[in-house]
Amino acid sequence: MARFSANLGFLWTDRPLPEAIRAAGAAGFHAVECHWPYDVPVAEVRSALRETGLPMLGLNTRRGNVEAGDNGLCAVPGRSEEAQAAIVEAVDYAEAVGAQAVHVMAGNAAGEDAHRTFLRNLRFAGEISVSCGIGLLIEPLNRFDAPGYFLKNTAQAAAIIAEAGVANLKLMFDCYHVGRTEGDVLDRLRALLPLTGHIQFAxxxxxxxxxxxxIDYRTLFAQIDALGWAGPLGAEYRPVGETGATLTWMTPA
Known part of the structure; x- marks a missing residue:
């Protein structure tokens, strides 16, 4: 039976992160995840997680200068110092709150130099995270929402995971992004399941x-369950109106 994680980068964004964690617990989610929690004191997040009993599945490295168009730094040539500082910050925060993984955001880049830069920074991330027991994730974004993003599809991400040789590096498989650009979500997930560290949907x-x-998610959730996936599935969707009013999908799922 499917279990669900609330992505608090999109859900309950009208509340401070600790209160959003509590709202997710009250709504029946089994876990939470977030995007960029760095302005929230660690003690407040830990307290909310302890109170609700929810695990924090993951968080993202910082995007960089968002106003200038940054969407991650780790594949951007010439910015490895900033990228590695963002990785250190993310791993430290994840360890402090007990988060299970860090999503290493590649950023807007292309070409062989970007490829080499991303590999170098992923290996750096592996060196500092593996001893903490924290996983690493990379996620392809679809070309409509993120046209300049370095990771464009799951085949590219799988090749990078293989080439990087980082023991704790996995794929963030987002059914929404795959569905926008690659076709049959279930077929892609079935092929990539051994590389997958987390699954999201919208x-x-x-x-x-x-x-x-x-996508018929009621059917897809059952199919994912049949594949043997045991982790909570990440609800990373944009609610229309108040988050609680959009959760009717959870009951039949």
Missing amino acids: SVPDRGAPDHGE
């Missing part, structure tokens, strides 16, 4: 709640 194509759109 409706296709509007990234709304998973109760409409091109």
Whole structure:
């Protein structure tokens, strides 16, 4: 039976992160995850996690200068010093709050230099995270939402995981991004399941709640369960209106 994680980068964004964690617990989620929690004191996040009993599955490295168009730094040539500082910050925060993984954001880049830069920074991330028991994730983003992003599809991500040789590096498989650009989500997931560290979802194509759109999530959740996936699935969708009012999909799932 599917279990779910609330991505608090999109859900309950009208509340401070500790209160969003509590709201997720009250709504029946089995875990939480977030994007960039760094402005929130560690003690407040730890307290909310302890109170609710929810694990924190993961968080992202910083994007960089968002106003200048940054969407991650780790594949951007010439910015490895900033990228590695962001990795250290993310691993330290993840360890402090007990998060299980860090999503290493590649950023907007292309070409062989970007490829080499990303590999170098992923290996750095592996060196500082593996002793903490923290996993690393990379995630391809679809070309419609993130046209300049370095990681464009799951085949590219799988090749980088193989080449990097980092023991704790896995794929973040987002059904929404795969559904927008690669076709049959279940076939891709079945092929990539051994490389997958986390699964996320949202409706296709509007990234709304998973109760409409091109993917029948009630069926897909059952199929994922049949594949033997045991972890909570990450609800990373943009709610229309108050988050709680969009959660009717959880009951049949």
